[in-house]
Amino acid sequence: MxxxxxxxxxxxxxxxxxxxxxxxxxxxxxxxxxxxxxxxxxxxxxxxxxxxxxxxxxxxxxxxxxxxxxxxxxxxxxxxxxxxxxxxxxxxxxxxxxxxxxxxxxxxxxxxxxxxxxxxxxxxxxxxxxxxxxxxxxxxxxxxxxxxxxxxxxxxxxxxxxxxxxxPAGSGQLAKVANQMIVGTTIGAVAEALILCAKGGADMGKVREALMGGFADSRILTLHGERMVQRDFAKRARMDVQLKDMRNAMSTAAELDCTLPIASLVEQLYGEAIAHGLAELDHSGLFVELAHRNGVE
Incomplete structure (x- = not known):
């Protein structure tokens, strides 16, 4: 052709x-x-x-x-x-x-x-x-x-x-930075919420099911939450790519004199997860890092 x-x-x-x-x-x-x-x-x-x-x-x-x-x-x-x-x-x-x-x-x-x-x-x-x-x-x-x-x-x-x-030029990448900030932060929030419930004796899968349709619902809860419940961290989106995007967010914030304390913490968590050998997991594998810290299998 x-x-x-x-x-x-x-x-x-x-x-x-x-x-x-x-x-x-x-x-x-x-x-x-x-x-x-x-x-x-x-x-x-x-x-x-x-x-x-x-x-x-x-x-x-x-x-x-x-x-x-x-x-x-x-x-x-x-x-x-x-x-x-x-x-x-x-x-x-x-x-x-x-x-x-x-x-x-x-x-x-x-x-x-x-x-x-x-x-x-x-x-x-x-x-x-x-x-x-x-x-x-x-x-x-x-x-x-x-x-x-x-x-x-x-x-x-x-x-x-x-x-x-x-x-104008650069705005598409700004929007992608925003997207990845929301994705990374929400993965962390969903993981912590499900771990908290598991530590308290609730069924993580049922908690996820109960939250769907309410104000806490999101594609992250639906898709990544299911991966967390099933412990299915086969790589779809890479942990190191998520970290790269979080670092793009932080460097962009520095250029614009913008303070992003939540994104900064999420960037740190992804960096530590990769340092602990989780680089080959899907980015929802941040759950594994947070579960280890809380003694959850």
């Missing part, structure tokens, strides 16, 4: 890991020509059966696209791929770069500014919804950048989930 239908721009997707792979698959199934690259090539090769073209370098994938999507690990990797591995130089004049990974807001703004100097456009559009959302096309996409670029990106966002334009 080399050309998309006339109303479909040619795409490149860089980073076909746990999130990028199902996103690329959905874009292929939606009729786009998709060029992909991943540092570990074997993680991209499975996309060929859906019509994607795998390239040995990121720059080669980028050179063929009108719109590029980044699902790379962090801001440092994004900068390396963009500016040191030749992606920015290889992009077509006026091409649109959409960074859908989670990086620091300042990094997103800096990348957008550098790309603008080269005559290129940028959106920071991180996502929430995890691998399930990526597979089902139900991601929440929070985008920063110009309204015109956001409007152009709708054709790409539609197969992936629900998108919202939240402000």
């Amino acid at each position: 080399t050309d998309s239908p006339s109303d479909h721009p040619v795409l490149a997707l860089l980073g076909t890991g746990a999130m990028g792979f199902p996103m690329a698959r959905r874009l292929c199934q939606a009729g786009f020509a998709v060029h992909v690259w991943n540092r570990t090539a074997s993680k991209a090769n499975g996309l060929t059966e859906y019509g994607a073209i795998v390239h040995p370098t990121a720059a080669e994938a980028a050179a063929r696209a009108h719109i590029l999507i980044s699902m790379l690990e962090n801001g440092q990797v994004v900068r390396e791929v963009l500016f040191n591995q030749g992606v920015a130089d290889a992009m077509r004049p006026g091409a649109l770069w959409i960074d859908m990974a989670s990086i620091a807001p300042t990094e997103a703004r800096e990348h957008a500014q550098q790309l603008a100097v080269l005559g290129l456009r940028a959106l920071d559009a991180p996502v929430s919804g995890g691998t399930v959302g990526a597979e089902q096309g139900t991601l929440s996409i929070m985008a920063g950048g110009s309204a015109a670029d956001f409007a152009e990106a709708q054709i790409v966002f539609a197969p992936l989930g629900r998108s919202t334009h939240v402000g």
Whole structure:
């Protein structure tokens, strides 16, 4: 596949890991020509059966696209791929770069500014919804950048989930920081509440069931609370990624002279959980750290 239908721009997707792979698959199934690259090539090769073209370098994938999507690990990797591995130089004049990974807001703004100097456009559009959302096309996409670029990106966002334009460059990453602050803090609150009930002799599963539908209900209580009750901490979202996002929150707060005592404590707890050997658990595995502290099995 080399050309998309006339109303479909040619795409490149860089980073076909746990999130990028199902996103690329959905874009292929939606009729786009998709060029992909991943540092570990074997993680991209499975996309060929859906019509994607795998390239040995990121720059080669980028050179063929009108719109590029980044699902790379962090801001440092994004900068390396963009500016040191030749992606920015290889992009077509006026091409649109959409960074859908989670990086620091300042990094997103800096990348957008550098790309603008080269005559290129940028959106920071991180996502929430995890691998399930990526597979089902139900991601929440929070985008920063110009309204015109956001409007152009709708054709790409539609197969992936629900998108919202939240402000200028960097605003999408600010929204993702907010999302992860709420997720991490709520995981901690649900874990502590269920541990308290268990210590007092109540049935954790029944307590969770009783709370659902009331003011304490949330997707965290529903999904992550069930994982805690079942002791199912198979990795869906990584503990170290949650810690990275909490640290992004704290660095952003420092830049904005904003005090976040609750987020600071949650960041510390995730750091200690990872230091205690829990890095391979799902981020709901913060329950394990808190349970150990309370003598709960």
